[in-house]
Amino acid sequence: MSIITWSDSLSVGIVEIDAQHKKLVSIINALNDNLLDSRSKSVFEQLLNELVSYTQEHFGTEEKLFAQFDYPETDDHKKEHKFFVQELMKFTRGFYEGGTEFLLSADIVAFLVNWLVNHIQTTDKKYSFFFKEKGLK
Numbered sequence: 161m162s163i164i165t166w167s168d169s170l171s172v173g174i175v176e177i178d179a180q181h182k183k184l185v186s187i188i189n190a191l192n193d194n195l196l197d198s199r200s201k202s203v204f205e206q207l208l209n210e211l212v213s214y215t216q217e218h219f220g221t222e223e224k225l226f227a228q229f230d231y232p233e234t235d236d237h238k239k240e241h242k243f244f245v246q247e248l249m250k251f252t253r254g255f256y257e258g259g260t261e262f263l264l265s266a267d268i269v270a271f272l273v274n275w276l277v278n279h280i281q282t283t284d285k286k287y288s289f290f291f292k293e294k295g296l297k
C-alpha cells in the first residue's frame with residue numbers, strides 16, 4: 161500500500177523536477193512496503209542507499225538551477241536540503257548499527273513522508289513561478 165500517493169498537489173509544474181519527486185515518492189513507498197512486510201535486511205539496505213543517492217542527485221538538480229538562474233531563496237532552500245541529508249545519514253548509520261528494528265523504532269518512514277511532502281508543497285513550490293518565468297517547463 162502506498163503511503164504517499166502522487167497528486168497535482170505535489171506538482172511544481174516542471175517536468176524534470178516532478179519526475180524526480182515521483183521517483184523519491186516511489187522509493188519511500190517501497191521502503192514502507194518492505195518495512196511492513198519485514199523483508200530482508202539487504203532489501204532495506206538497497207532502498208536506503210537508493211534513497212540517499214537519488215536524494216543527492218535531486219537536490220543537486222535543484223541547486224544547479226538555483227545557481228544558473230540566481231534564485232533569491234537559494235540559501236534557505238539549501239539549508240533544508242542539508243538538514244534532510246544529515247537526517248538520512250543518521251538513519252543510515254542507525255540502520256547499519258541496529259538493522260530493521262532501528263528503522264521501525266525510529267519511525268523513519270513517518271519522518272521521510274512528512275518532510276518530503278511538506279518540503280515539496282511549501283519550499284519547492286516557491287520556485288515554480290520563478291522558474292516558469294525563466295522559461296522552464
Ligand code: FEO
Nearest residue numbers: 219222279280284
Ligand atoms: Fe525537491 Fe528542494 O527538494
